[in-house]
Amino acid sequence: MTIQHAPHIAALLARRDRLLGPDTPLFYDQPLHLVRGEGVWLWDHEGRRYLDVYNNVPSVGHCHPDVVAALARQAKTLNVHTRYLDETILNYADDLVRTFDPELSTVTFTCTGSEANDVALQMAQAVTGSTGLICTDTTYHGNTAAVSQLASVFTPVGGYKPHIRRIPSPDSYRVGAGLTGDALRDAYLSQLADAIASLQHAGLGVSAMLVCPIFANEGLPQPPDGFMEAAVKMVREAGGLYIADEVQSGFARTGEHMWGYRQAGPVPDIVTLGKPMGAGHPIGGVVSRRDHLVAYRRQFSYFNTFGGNPVSAAVGHEVLKVIQRERLLDNSREVGQYLRYGLRMLAQRHEVIGDIRGSGLFVGVELVSDRKARSPATQSARAIVNRLRERGILISRIGAHDNVLKLRPPLVFSREHADHLLTEMDATLTECQPNAG
Amino acid sequence: MTIQHAPHIAALLARRDRLLGPDTPLFYDQPLHLVRGEGVWLWDHEGRRYLDVYNNVPSVGHCHPDVVAALARQAKTLNVHTRYLDETILNYADDLVRTFDPELSTVTFTCTGSEANDVALQMAQAVTGSTGLICTDTTYHGNTAAVSQLASVFTPVGGYKPHIRRIPSPDSYRVGAGLTGDALRDAYLSQLADAIASLQHAGLGVSAMLVCPIFANEGLPQPPDGFMEAAVKMVREAGGLYIADEVQSGFARTGEHMWGYRQAGPVPDIVTLGKPMGAGHPIGGVVSRRDHLVAYRRQFSYFNTFGGNPVSAAVGHEVLKVIQRERLLDNSREVGQYLRYGLRMLAQRHEVIGDIRGSGLFVGVELVSDRKARSPATQSARAIVNRLRERGILISRIGAHDNVLKLRPPLVFSREHADHLLTEMDATLTECQPNAG
Numbered sequence: 001m002t003i004q005h006a007p008h009i010a011a012l013l014a015r016r017d018r019l020l021g022p023d024t025p026l027f028y029d030q031p032l033h034l035v036r037g038e039g040v041w042l043w044d045h046e047g048r049r050y051l052d053v054y055n056n057v058p059s060v061g062h063c064h065p066d067v068v069a070a071l072a073r074q075a076k077t078l079n080v081h082t083r084y085l086d087e088t089i090l091n092y093a094d095d096l097v098r099t100f101d102p103e104l105s106t107v108t109f110t111c112t113g114s115e116a117n118d119v120a121l122q123m124a125q126a127v128t129g130s131t132g133l134i135c136t137d138t139t140y141h142g143n144t145a146a147v148s149q150l151a152s153v154f155t156p157v158g159g160y161k162p163h164i165r166r167i168p169s170p171d172s173y174r175v176g177a178g179l180t181g182d183a184l185r186d187a188y189l190s191q192l193a194d195a196i197a198s199l200q201h202a203g204l205g206v207s208a209m210l211v212c213p214i215f216a217n218e219g220l221p222q223p224p225d226g227f228m229e230a231a232v233k234m235v236r237e238a239g240g241l242y243i244a245d246e247v248q249s250g251f252a253r254t255g256e257h258m259w260g261y262r263q264a265g266p267v268p269d270i271v272t273l274g275k276p277m278g279a280g281h282p283i284g285g286v287v288s289r290r291d292h293l294v295a296y297r298r299q300f301s302y303f304n305t306f307g308g309n310p311v312s313a314a315v316g317h318e319v320l321k322v323i324q325r326e327r328l329l330d331n332s333r334e335v336g337q338y339l340r341y342g343l344r345m346l347a348q349r350h351e352v353i354g355d356i357r358g359s360g361l362f363v364g365v366e367l368v369s370d371r372k373a374r375s376p377a378t379q380s381a382r383a384i385v386n387r388l389r390e391r392g393i394l395i396s397r398i399g400a401h402d403n404v405l406k407l408r409p410p411l412v413f414s415r416e417h418a419d420h421l422l423t424e425m426d427a428t429l430t431e432c433q434p435n436a437g
Numbered sequence: 438m439t440i441q442h443a444p445h446i447a448a449l450l451a452r453r454d455r456l457l458g459p460d461t462p463l464f465y466d467q468p469l470h471l472v473r474g475e476g477v478w479l480w481d482h483e484g485r486r487y488l489d490v491y492n493n494v495p496s497v498g499h500c501h502p503d504v505v506a507a508l509a510r511q512a513k514t515l516n517v518h519t520r521y522l523d524e525t526i527l528n529y530a531d532d533l534v535r536t537f538d539p540e541l542s543t544v545t546f547t548c549t550g551s552e553a554n555d556v557a558l559q560m561a562q563a564v565t566g567s568t569g570l571i572c573t574d575t576t577y578h579g580n581t582a583a584v585s586q587l588a589s590v591f592t593p594v595g596g597y598k599p600h601i602r603r604i605p606s607p608d609s610y611r612v613g614a615g616l617t618g619d620a621l622r623d624a625y626l627s628q629l630a631d632a633i634a635s636l637q638h639a640g641l642g643v644s645a646m647l648v649c650p651i652f653a654n655e656g657l658p659q660p661p662d663g664f665m666e667a668a669v670k671m672v673r674e675a676g677g678l679y680i681a682d683e684v685q686s687g688f689a690r691t692g693e694h695m696w697g698y699r700q701a702g703p704v705p706d707i708v709t710l711g712k713p714m715g716a717g718h719p720i721g722g723v724v725s726r727r728d729h730l731v732a733y734r735r736q737f738s739y740f741n742t743f744g745g746n747p748v749s750a751a752v753g754h755e756v757l758k759v760i761q762r763e764r765l766l767d768n769s770r771e772v773g774q775y776l777r778y779g780l781r782m783l784a785q786r787h788e789v790i791g792d793i794r795g796s797g798l799f800v801g802v803e804l805v806s807d808r809k810a811r812s813p814a815t816q817s818a819r820a821i822v823n824r825l826r827e828r829g830i831l832i833s834r835i836g837a838h839d840n841v842l843k844l845r846p847p848l849v850f851s852r853e854h855a856d857h858l859l860t861e862m863d864a865t866l867t868e869c870q871p872n873a874g
Contacts, residue, residue, distance in 0.1 A: 079474070086471065
């Protein structure tokens with residue numbers, strides 16, 4: 001299908017192709033040219049306003065004035081690296097680690113979530129002496145050479161190396177054998193046992209299991225009860241660490257807890273941070289047990305020129321304070337519940353909605369062309385995402401079949417915004433009838 | 438040697454140890470607590486002023502008002518990722534690639550120099566199908582698992598993998614065999630030939646030679662005439678790419694050219710950018726031939742959440758404009774020449790100065806305890822760096838023996854600043870007599 005673009009958009013696409021290369025990722029059949037953001041709203045070059053139900057990076061709202069002020073204030077005062085002493089980074093680190101369980105007492109600052117996961121993998125190897133890694137079969141954790149080995153959605157350059165083992169994402173909705181409860185949990189655990197045995201058999205050992213604690217890219221499946229506790233126990237018994245990638249699930253996103261790992265159960269050995277940490281300013285981090293950081297630093301003298309600089313620290317600190325001051329954890333929980341209630345009402349009228357999942361303001365709406373067979377309605381999901389964009393609502397989709405609508409607005413999303421979204425979704429679902437694809 | 442610290446500093450060190458872990462890198466026997474920066478000046482917590490002759494990241498001067506204004510303006514307007522269309526990134530990319538040779542026509546934005554080098558290594562592997570890498574024996578190019586394999590100054594976690602080959606940094610000053618001219622060049626080239634043969638023999642092939650074109654971490658050695666042209670030719674004949682790491686040598690630092698590779702000779706296949714690109718804001722980039730970018734993107738769908746976002750692009754663009762508007766390339770050349778002239782005058786009175794190297798405002802002063810034997814005066818270099826800090830001048834040291842004083846101020850450094858530096862260096866060199874160490 002060749003898509004016609006308006007001349008202004010076609011010109012931008014041509015410049016983009018020339019300067020940034022072909023095939024750079026872009027959203028929507030008709031790409032959006034954005035020029036302004038504020039709170040939950042974005043505006044395009046023609047002044048058209050969009051309700052942002054996708055962007056989790058500006059989790060405190062686009063262009064939050066307090067964050068912009070903190071950024072500008074520190075940028076005009078001092079911005080150097082961390083080989084000088086600085087109180088900004090220490091004040092931020094103090095408040096940040098206080099939001100974790102006490103054993104997770106240290107933080108290593110990076111500039112991106114990819115860098116954070118790269119450090120976490122190195123740290124796990126330094127601690128365990130092993131290299132084997134376990135992740136899920138529908139995942140992505142970043143773009144460095146080491147971290148892209150974990151990706152299942154794109155193949156890394158040069159293909160996969162022998163130290164990766166994948167387990168199916170533990171999904172209680174879409175399972176082949178019709179298992180439920182403990183039997184389902186045990187079926188998933190036996191796949192993990194196979195992965196561990198395979199790494200041990202290959203002489204690689206288990207360095208870590210690295211997962212998003214809410215399985216975001218996997219489509220927010222609900223794991224069977226007791227799965228995470230048992231899985232982490234098995235990994236630790238095999239000598240490996242549990243790394244929780246909180247790049248998507250952290251910073252109050254799930255509404256119930258500041259960190260997704262609390263919802264999942266076990267306290268991780270290492271937690272990685274990114275996306276919403278600086279509301280768009282490039283910050284990431286690795287929160288870990290002190291002994292693990294010591295083991296890593298003994299093997300590698302990590303230094304990051306920009307990581308933890310005073311401006312990044314001031315911005316990160318302000319984002320944390322805004323989350324607390326504006327009670328965004330409570331808002332995420334309350335508006336998230338309200339939104340899921342509204343979606344369940346929609347599901348009564350729209351057969352295409354097969355399942356509604358997630359917590360807080362991270363909601364997955366699984367679309368199916370047949371509720372009984374649970375057949376993924378991938379093409380409908382695509383059409384709905386594009387149609388909602390025309391109606392002024394920005395969402396996306398996730399999951400192994402790309403049939404799960406991803407609703408993940410800035411955390412300042414209100415009931416009124418949810419009502420607006422539900423109204424437009426209702427109209428769009430009526431327009432876009434499900435089909436077999 | 439146990440060093441006593443003032444109570445205020447001891448308290449910061451203790452907090453830092455608790456929150457960031459032990460052994461985080463810090464400058465000076467008496468660490469500096471900085472609170473403000475402006476132009477070439479930094480201030481500590483007691484209001485004491487320091488002339489900054491070290492920091493290359495704020496190359497347009499600390500807290501440049503135009504850069505701060507561009508940062509604040511864009512941060513309050515829009516900050517999202519690159520899956521929407523945006524003119525900020527395109528305007529910046531257009532002006533940036535125009536400063537390179539025409540074949541280097543595309544740019545991929547990252548957040549750090551480490552990420553840029555990580556992408557460059559993946560790109561070289563995607564283009565060549567090989568994995569072997571050649572770098573020098575006194576180097577560091579970043580902290581990701583893949584890029585830390587190139588480091589010789591720290592061992593990577595898990596040790597070195599079999600795809601790395603090191604060549605000696607091509608040094609015309611400190612060579613064992615007393616060779617000069619073409620004989621010296623050929624001696625270095627024969628080491629490169631051995632490295633290539635060894636990678637081919639191992640079945641790894643040559644993916645790339647990745648070097649800083651001015652050999653910054655190696656202590657700014659002057660390569661023998663014709664070395665780089667011949668070396669790059671050999672690498673290309675073996676199927677490999679030439680990656681120039683311009684993280685230190687780029688953005689007008691060397692005074693003669695915007696990019697260090699022009700001083701070295703051959704046009705690279707891939708250029709990586711970092712440090713001064715955003716004057717402290719986390720930006721990096723990979724500038725490459727279009728066909729190489731295409732080969733990479735065919736194998737991996739690279740996306741970087743923060744890379745090339747509108748705020749980073751606006752900041753990077755303003756830094757580039759400031760370099761051009763304030764004629765910092767000319768200033769770097771002129772003040773650099775003036776500074777090296779002054780240092781040569783000092784060398785007439787101070788036997789410890791063995792060699793003065795570099796170009797523009799990147800100057801290496803090699804200290805020796807015996808000019809004839811060229812014995813590295815490592816302990817003197819350390820003492821001088823620390824004594825200059827007490828005298829209000831910030832410098833550092835580099836090289837295989839850590840005996841090369843590194844003078845690398847912001848590019849807004851003037852003749853008056855150079856005079857101030859030379860006066861203080863004269864006094865310090867008088868105080869710190871060379872010793873055998």
